[in-house]
Amino acid sequence: MILSRLTETLRLHRRASLDDLATALQAAPEAVEAMLATLERKGRIRRLPAGSSCGKSCCACDPKRLQIYEWVDAPDVRHTA
Structure with a gap:
């Protein structure tokens, strides 16, 4: 459950620090x-x-001390007939 909350938080905000994510969760x-x-x-x-x-x-x-994570969008995979 917490992993899904983490995923949704990063998808929503696109980029966040470890500290911000820990606080949010x-x-x-x-x-x-x-x-x-x-x-x-x-x-x-x-x-x-x-x-x-x-x-x-x-x-x-301090940007040098931050651990920043960014959501990676999955490639748009479309199959054509």
Whole structure:
């Protein structure tokens, strides 16, 4: 259930930090990080390089310390007859 909430949160926001995701899910960052690793292995998300922006306009975070994850849209697969 928490994995589906994590997936929906990232799909909705497109990009989020580990801390923001942990707060949104009311879970420990270590638990969320394990789920993110699963989604990353499946190709559903990607971890962005250090220094990437979380997409928010605030400047309260140190970008060098943030772990930012981004939702990866599945390719549009259409079969034609």
